[in-house]
Amino acid sequence: MEETAQDLFKLLSTLHPKRRLFSVPKKRNLYPKKPFH
DSSP states (O other): OHHHHHHHHHHHHHHOGGGHHHHHHHHHHHHHHOSOO
16 A cells, blocks of 8 residues: 555645645545545
8 A cells, every 4th residue: 555655645746746745744644534535
């Protein structure tokens, strides 16, 4: 699942580079609850 999380994180970084830093800390909190909007 870590690999998938990294893939989604990369996609989010590409789609929202401005939210990259924003998603880093909340990535783990949002991932288990909402894998992908």
